[in-house]
Structure formats: structure tokens, C-alpha cells
Amino acid sequence: MLDISETAMYPALKRLQKSHLLATYDLPCQGRNRRYYRLTDEGRHALHAYVIEWERFKHNMDEILEGTNHDSSAIL
DSSP: OOOOOHHHHHHHHHHHHHTTSEEEEEEEETTEEEEEEEEOHHHHHHHHHHHHHHHHHHHHHHHHHHTOOOOGGGOO
């Protein structure tokens, strides 16, 4: 779905980890450690807030693009 390079993904994962939104753990796999990420409770709350914000933004943009929003003050 998205073409994201490792050079972009790992710094983003590190920032999320520093913000306590992700936690990591390592497990051995074929003689090497493999790192896994999981959302923390704080990360789940942040994700929920981002989804609500995105849905509100998308709804407003859909109204603008469809021409159904007649009150420009209601956009924000």
C-alpha cells in the first residue's frame, strides 16, 4: 500500500519509542535477534486521537470538494 524505505521507517519508529508510544522487544530468530514493536497504552490513546482528528479533517475536505459545505466558518 505504501512504499516506505527503511531509512525513513526506523527513525520514525525510534521517535515513537522515545515518545513512549511504542515499546520494543527482541527475540532470537535463526541465530540473530529480531526486533519487534508494539503499541503501548499511551500509543493506543494517541492513535485513537489521530484517527478522530483525521476523520474530522477528511469529512471537512469531502464537504469542500463535494461543494456541500455552505458555511465556511464550519470548516475548522
